Amino acid sequence: MVDWIVFVVGAVIAIAGALGVLAAKQPVHSAVLLVMTLFGVAVLFVSQEAHFLAAVQVIVYAGAIVVLFLFVIMLLGVDRSEDVRVETLKAQRQIAAVLGVLALAELVALSRFHFVLGTKSVAGAASEPGANVELIGKSVFTRYLYPFEITSVLLVIAVIGAVVLSRRIRTSEDVR
Numbered sequence: 001m002v003d004w005i006v007f008v009v010g011a012v013i014a015i016a017g018a019l020g021v022l023a024a025k026q027p028v029h030s031a032v033l034l035v036m037t038l039f040g041v042a043v044l045f046v047s048q049e050a051h052f053l054a055a056v057q058v059i060v061y062a063g064a065i066v067v068l069f070l071f072v073i074m075l076l077g078v079d080r081s082e083d084v085r086v087e088t089l090k091a092q093r094q095i096a097a098v099l100g101v102l103a104l105a106e107l108v109a110l111s112r113f114h115f116v117l118g119t120k121s122v123a124g125a126a127s128e129p130g131a132n133v134e135l136i137g138k139s140v141f142t143r144y145l146y147p148f149e150i151t152s153v154l155l156v157i158a159v160i161g162a163v164v165l166s167r168r169i170r171t172s173e174d175v176r
Contacts, residue, residue, distance in 0.1 A: 006047045014040030027073045027162060031066050038062040052132055065155065072162055103153070110146065 017037030024030040038061045045054035140148050 003047060007044065010040050010043035010047060012040075013037075013043065016040075027165065028070065031069050031073065034069070035062045035066050038066070052136060069159065069162060072159055 014037050017033045017040055020033035021030045024033055042054040042057040045057055
């Protein structure tokens with residue numbers, strides 16, 4: 001019964017935070033609600049006795065990644081407006097399209113062709129005390145390399161999305 005209650009509380013915290021990220025009008029509020037979501041997921045990791053993953057979730061994601069998002073938001077100067085019709089970097093859309101096609105081609109190549117990443121299965125129960133970190137490292141860089149890389153691409157897309165969403169159309173009063 002206690003496990004069920006902990007799961008429900010963790011899930012409610014994570015889902016409420018995620019919905020808050022989507023509903024918040026201020027980017028800083030979204031970042032704070034993202035921390036709430038990440039803490040909810042950390043609670044779910046603890047309930048599954050994955051203490052290392054819970055610590056990584058809090059330290060790396062809630063600590064480092066959200067702070068990075070906050071720096072990006074603050075450095076962009078959300079309080080000033082900007083004209084999105086004017087490209088500050090020439091040919092950025094064409095370069096982005098080419099990079100997107102290359103990333104898609106890489107994704108197709110990785111899914112179609114056989115490539116060696118290491119042993120087939122390294123996940124499972126630890127055979128020695130203290131070997132959990134080693135098994136997680138092997139899992140991340142062999143069996144779960146593909147999802148790990150997809151997650152890193154999604155984080156980059158999130159930063160780009162924060163940049164795009166924080167841009168505003170510049171009015172004639174702002175130019176003065």
